[in-house]
Amino acid sequence: MSGNRWRTNGFAWLLLLPSLVILVMFTFYPIFLTLRLSLYQADLAVPEPIFTGLDNFRRLAADEVFWKVMSNNIWFALGTVPAGIALALLMAVSANKALRGKWLLRTAFFYPTLIPMIAVANIWLFIYTPEYGLFSRLLHAAGLSDLNWLGSPGLVQWAMIIMIIWKEAGYFMIFYLAGLQNIPKDLYEAAQMDGVGRVTVFRKITFPLLMPTTLFVSIVALTNAFKLVDHLMIMTRGGPNNASNLLLYYIYETAFSFWDQGMASALTVVMIGLLLLFAAFQFFGLDKRIHYN
């Protein structure tokens, strides 16, 4: 290898070094520590961690709450991801089309994204309050009886899903707006010349050409569905009886309320595994089947 090549490579590594150091320090090293700790019993019953192999995972498999949390999370993802994406697409298309008041529409669609999750949770806590919350008033006005949205196991997940869609759709809309701007205008002009209907234009031109955006957005939405936790702190603390508990909140509880660090690490390993699975699905599964221009 020539000295020149070394110099170029060395320069590249040097430029990457700051990011690499930070990445190793705050991502890879903690992941490694977590992996190790997941093989130990490290809770209040022992003064020093004891190596127990896969025991934490075995206990996890027998843990009713863990399975409930996992199924909650899957339903939560199924509820938020497709609906959030569909709504974002709809909003992007209408915000792109509208001539007058475009800015107003875009602002209105986008503003939930700007509010911190904690504030969103507090606003919706009020909306969902029985008796005098906004939803209750609407139900009363329509002559229907009141619902305890956050206090009923059958409703609480729906309440969360609706809120998250509201919060996230505006964010995804931004990507779709960018995607829409990238589609060449001449395609639409050609379609117009041929007298193609609007539905067909959307189906055959707009939607396929937005596929890279859709893929990106769906991955972000899916990982978000497993990463959200803030709203649970404010609104339900995972209750009633774990009906709204999600994986990350359960990790938090296990680590900082039960002080069972071994088990919390095991749960984290499960979560990292899941997120890696999604990433792999994106790279090896979907990516090849999408048309990029």
Added chain:
Amino acid sequence: MRKWNTVMLTTVVGMSLLAGCGGNNGGTEGASGAADAGQTASDNKQTSAPDGKKTELTFYYPIAVGGPLTATIEAMTQEFEAAHPDIKVTPVYTGSYADTAVKTQAGVQAKQPPDVAVLQSTELFSLLDMNAIIPLDDFVQKEGGEQYLSDFYPAFLANSQTEGHTYSIPFQRSTIVLYYNKDMFKEAGLDPEKGPENWEQLQEYAVKLNKDGRFGLEIPVTGFAYWMMQTFALQNGDNLMTSDGKKVMFDTPENVEGLQYWVDLAAKYKAIPEGATDWSTVPSDFLEGKTAMMYHTTGNLTNVKKNATFDFGVSFLPAKKQYGSPTGGGNFYIFKDISAEKQQAAWEFVKFMTECERAAQWSIDTGYIAVRKSAYETDQMKKYAEEFPAALVARDQLQYAAAELSTHNNGKVMKILSDSIQAALTGDLTPTEALKKAQGEADQALASFNK
């Protein structure tokens, strides 16, 4: 802010000069406490610490009830510094009880604990298992031992002591009381001067007070279900755990009966909301007139007093076999991995913060129960209680009170019980099934502490 603190400081110092601690059943404590608080405070106005070397303390504290209490705490701290020029205290507001526990225990694991902290009294066994706190026996001994402790209410000390040692000093303590709307009582033809006295009456009243757009009673579920369950357990028999924190008794017939009663209030009589009611919305519902009665901590008394637009009453929780309520709230703990000098300074601080007048003032500012008997003999408290007799209800109920649920692995055990209660209240399990399940899971969670 600064100015306000100075005003506050001068007033309190002035007051401690004027009013001595009455009662004086601790013998030494009352009189000397007042005397040296006043004396040292005025001495130190001119002089500062001689060699300029100060012991620095970090003090973590949570706030769990409404009101601008950070200002109160900071003023109390400044007052302490004025009286002890060689000690500097940095108060750090650390959020809710749960947040404070997380910050403290994270600090303990990183070998950087606070020097002194107010944490929930129920954290005792977790802190012991983490080897984080010191017993206070030696300090207490120097203050007069049993005599010093005897000024604190025994129901509060129950969560401070285990196996013959005292590990914490009560500070912001509470019991659950029944708040009721007197106007609504009149309207429903009930005696507005008396709350319901027993379970049958409570149910009868709740049904009578219940009408469209308003509940007869609300009992918070989210957050503190286990605490509310303890009221029914204590009224119908016994506490939920042993005092060494190693065993729980969840599925006794008495407790099943208690939970059944609670479930029936919602499912059968429709007098309380079905499903889970949130801890923090219950007081708002009461203030908004959406519920005629509520079970809530006495720590909210001052908040309710300030914000109620109607005449309200406070009474004991209704009895079954007897009256009963668990205590709640936070205690002072002193940490282990700090120098002996700091521990001594921390003890001075703890002692100062729980002296009778400050306990009285703290109670007046918040609604928490003053932790010492002598605080109720101070002039300020006597005057306050005369204007506002409701301030004494929780104190009077203390003779029927018992320790809050506190065990080894407490976070887990509390959650197990709270989840099961929620399952019963939302109709997923019957009370018998729910408590049986909770017992099984809690036994498992405690198994490694019973070897």
